[in-house]
Amino acid sequence: MGIYGAMMKALIKNDMLNEAVHLFFQIPNPDEIIFVLFFHACARIGTEEALSLVKKVLSNLPNSYREKSNVPTTAFDAFIKCGDLSSAEKLFPKIKKILTSYGNLMNAYNKNNQPEKTLDLHEQMKFDKIEPDYLICYLLLVNACSNIGILSIFNSYGLNGMGIQAIELFNQMPRELILEETYVCVLNACSHSGLIDQARSILSTITNKTEKIYTTMVDCLSRSFLFDEAQKLIDHFEYYHSPSPTMLTTLLSGARNRRDCHLSEKIFNRIQENFPELKNRLTSSSILLSNVYASTGDVEKSSNIKNKLYKLGLKKTIGLSWTAINGRLFETHDQSHPQSSEIYAEAEKISNELIEHGHQYDSSWITRPLKQDETVASVLCGHSERLAIAWNFVVNPNTKIIQITKNLRVCGDCHQTTKLIAYIRQCEIIVRDANRIHHFSKNGRCSCNDYF
The missing domain is CATH 1.25.40 (Serine Threonine Protein Phosphatase 5, Tetratricopeptide repeat)
Structure with a gap:
């Protein structure tokens, strides 16, 4: 057995990793050292094929070796190096708790855009009384915290239609801190602001384009109805x-x-x-x-x-809208409010003002047949956010700001009418829907520039 071990060590040392793996399968009844060398070779290879071999060998590992620290620890390292973080997480509780294992998993979390787990694992390391290497831990924690903070800012920019600011922040970032999620966030911000050329420029600089990155760019192109270009991107991915x-x-x-x-x-x-x-x-x-x-x-x-x-x-799913005025929740066509008659009267008043300013209700946003007592206007004016807006004006006819949170994506007609309501009533209206935050300003425009 010593001869086989020496041969595998020599092959690994000379970067003949596939040969070392091939040799492993020729060895009858491998011992602990042979298993360790095999997993080490697979970790160095780091491909999907190597990962498949790691899983195969580990599933057939004798129970006596499962309890020995070196074998599962090197298998754990192989999972991380081969990019299977899920399997590494499952194996982690079963291996000996040493600083290197914690550091490898924390680093993997950072690389896989899971900085929150890096922080959680650092707390677990302290609980397990593992003495840290302060320099390494400091760098890993700084990387995690910086990505959490930066990604939060990117997400905020994207939600609020501030694509230009997101790009400016992206351009100021050190290249070593840019991860997959960073690209996703800045491309998403471009998507929600209609910044197609800027998104194309950023995409062209990305070497490793992941599924998430492709999907975000497809979203960006689709929002601008550039379906041919989006399809070409999908074809390239597939x-x-x-x-x-x-x-x-x-x-x-x-x-x-x-x-x-x-x-x-x-x-x-x-x-x-x-x-x-x-x-x-x-x-x-x-x-x-x-x-x-x-x-x-x-x-x-x-x-x-x-x-x-x-x-x-x-x-x-029923449309729901919540507004800060008396903490009121409205359903679509809600009649439960004790002041419903006043709310619907205000909604009708607003509707008349919209028509006077040239608005034509868009029936394409009604996805069911009309009932006998319904009109296109009555159905659309009964949407939950429209009732919430009317309620705000019932409570305070001269209100200057309205804030609403909605569980679904705002429909096209409600988006158009809310822009016009903000202009007619000279009132800022902020709507947080399922996808983003819309800032409707007094000049009749929305922060999303109609890319929603």
Whole structure:
């Protein structure tokens, strides 16, 4: 056995890693040292093929070696070096707690955009009474904290439509602190501000374009209805990888906003063909396709999809809006408020003002057949954020700022009318919907520049 160990050590020392792995499988009944050398070689290789071998060998590891610290510890290191953080986390509680293992896992968390876990692991290290190397720990913690802080700022810029500020911050960052999530955040900020050229420029500088980065850029292009360019990006990704359900759903969402039935059907069919097992993904995609049909007047196709979802026990989420005035929560077409008559009277007054200023209600945002006693205006004016806005004016007709939080994405008609309400009533209106924060200013514009 000593001869085999010496041969593997020599191969590893001379970077003949694949040969060392091949030799391992020729050794009958390998001992602890041989297993350690094998995992060490796989860690150095760091490919998916090496990861597969690590999992195979570890699953068949004799119980006597599972209890010895060196074997599982080197397997743990192999998982990290091969990029399988999930498996490394599962194995971590079973290995001997040493400073190197903590440091490797903390570093892996930072590289995988999970800085919060780095901080948590540092606390666990103190609890386990592991004496830290202060320089190494300091650098890892600084890296984690800086990324948490910077990413929070990027996210804030993105949510509030401040794409230019996000790009300025990005350009000031040291290159060594830029991780995958940094690129995702700045591209997302560009997406929500319509900064297409800037997003293209940033994308061109990224060497390792991950699925998240591709998806964010597809979102950026789709929001501007640049579907051909978005599809080329997807095609390039799929040349090297399997299709991404998130990427395709992002493209479908853009097609829904464009009310493009043909494109929506094409994307939905791809999602259905490639991911039949992803029930939640298929449900959300079905709802998007149903809304496309409804927005283009094809009520029958829209109803068929909704009926299928209903039979599966799935129901549409009710629109809810919360406003700070008396902490009031409104549902769509809510009649439960004791001052409902005043609220609806104010909503009708606002509606008349909107019509006087040239607004035409957009029926494409109504995704169900109208009832006999309903009109396009009455349905859209009954949306939860519209009732919350009316309530604010009932309480204070001269209010200068309104703040609303909504559980769903604001619809196109409500977005347009809220811009006009802010202009007519000379009142700033801030709406936090499911995707972002809209700042409607007194000049009748929104911070998102209509990229929402």
